Amino acid sequence: MAEVSDPPSAAERVLRALHQDPLSAAHPTRNDAVIAAGVALLCGAVAYADTALRPDALGWALLGCSALLLVWRRRRPLGVVVAAVACVAAYQLLGNAHAAPVPVAMVALYTVAATGTVRRTVAVGVCVVGFAVSAMSANGVHHVLDVLRTSGWLVAALVLGVAVRNYRTYLAEESTRAEQANDRKIAEERLRIARDLHDLLAHSITLIGVRTSVAAHVLAVDPDRLDRAAIAEALESIADTCREARTELRTTLTVLRADERGPLPDLAGLPDLVRTAAAELILDTDGVHVPPTVGAAAYRIVQESLTNAVRHAGPGATVRVRVTAADGALRLTVGDDGRGPGAGSTTPGFGIVGMGERARSVGGTVRTGPRRGGGFEVAASLPLPPRAPEASA
Incomplete structure (x- = not known):
């Protein structure tokens, strides 16, 4: 009443x-x-x-x-x-x-x-x-x-x-x-939601598309001699990616409905993320305190970089992810030896723009461009705040 x-x-x-x-x-x-x-x-x-x-x-x-x-x-x-x-x-x-x-x-x-x-x-x-x-x-x-x-x-x-x-x-x-x-806060919140949904859905949909192409290729190459194991592996990988995307999307929507930030992704999720993209990972941050906001920004930048690499590098390309902590900053490098994105286009997509916005949100920078010897590379530097020394007994 x-x-x-x-x-x-x-x-x-x-x-x-x-x-x-x-x-x-x-x-x-x-x-x-x-x-x-x-x-x-x-x-x-x-x-x-x-x-x-x-x-x-x-x-x-x-x-x-x-x-x-x-x-x-x-x-x-x-x-x-x-x-x-x-x-x-x-x-x-x-x-x-x-x-x-x-x-x-x-x-x-x-x-x-x-x-x-x-x-x-x-x-x-x-x-x-x-x-x-x-x-x-x-x-x-x-x-x-x-x-x-x-x-x-x-x-x-x-x-x-x-x-x-x-x-x-x-x-x-x-x-x-x-x-x-209030209008600025609403616009910033809408931009944040757009970045989160883009990072989540673009990565998952790209992986699903690539693996569906693999299954279709196996079916079309030699219909008389089907590699059932390869087809089953591709379909199972697609199903796993769909389940992961559904779970993460549900978590994101729950956070938005509750008007809370919720748990942020961090560096601990990089191995699984890199494994799903069939990339190589070098993670060297032992003993370094990474704030949650910096860890979340690093995770999303690596996620978008892997999405672009899977989408544009081409078949057979090798993707390497390197995350290190040096000189008071968390340094990320995601490179591939493929043909690189932007063939026939000079306009950056929303993914690269989103990576720059995430880096700037924690005071960092992002550099993207072709690598020497071919391929494409994303390099980010995210500053780490100095940790207060622990008081002695």
Whole structure:
């Protein structure tokens, strides 16, 4: 049964309103109507409390009209400011309570500052504050503290609007950067998955294709004298390769479904890998600590190199794999004496590109090209991090 989440608290609602762009908020007219009603009540309370300058019927009408204009403050912020200033000017000229329209002016100026540019905010603020001070002076309000207090509230509304707008801009930029970082992670993960599947399937499918060709050749050379042992050996080798590919593919998919890296291939799997490709292996890493990431990169590079050798070297070619540790690096060499890949093509395939990416992921390099005397060679150097010395007793 699904859990019912608790309704957001008042503080959470305030923070959500601050974080959200006012021009894209849900139900803007309804929310502004509620705000206008609240501001109208506040202005009415302030005007009614001033017994000396309590508004008459026309004053109440102008005050209510100025508050009603806030319903359209998001759609027409400048228009609302101009109309509100006109209503407030007429209200002040009638000698009504001068402090009552201040909440309307504050909300209208805050909206202009929160939705517009700094230049427009400064221009509107100077005009409105100057007009308010002039109107109050013309109305007979000569107390300096009253004028400063009213103009201070208006300036505070402008400053608050600019601060909120800058805060929302900062949040939008942070959200954009987070989305871009997430997109980069997704792209890197997709690239990693593509490399893993390529290394796995390309190697297995290549071996299956070569051994199927051997079986077909045996069947076609002399149908009357079938070498049943050779055919059975080729078919059994194909079946073994299919089982290994299925097992490794299942392991890879399980790791992806669980969103974990899982156990990485390492140098211990090189003998079996080389044996399936009928290659020769020289492994000299005794006593050298090879990190799992370096071991996995070395395994995948050798795997792709053997795939290319089986595919392109041709029948009868000898493939040699040499893995040594020297000068703080793990050095791999996979060479053959066949005709080499890329006959008639100068564009490297995804396999060579993937080998370079795997080497760079651990800070290493890969060099590929023809060998002296014929054939093709892949040479990689993967740096080994220095191992901390063990503490003496």
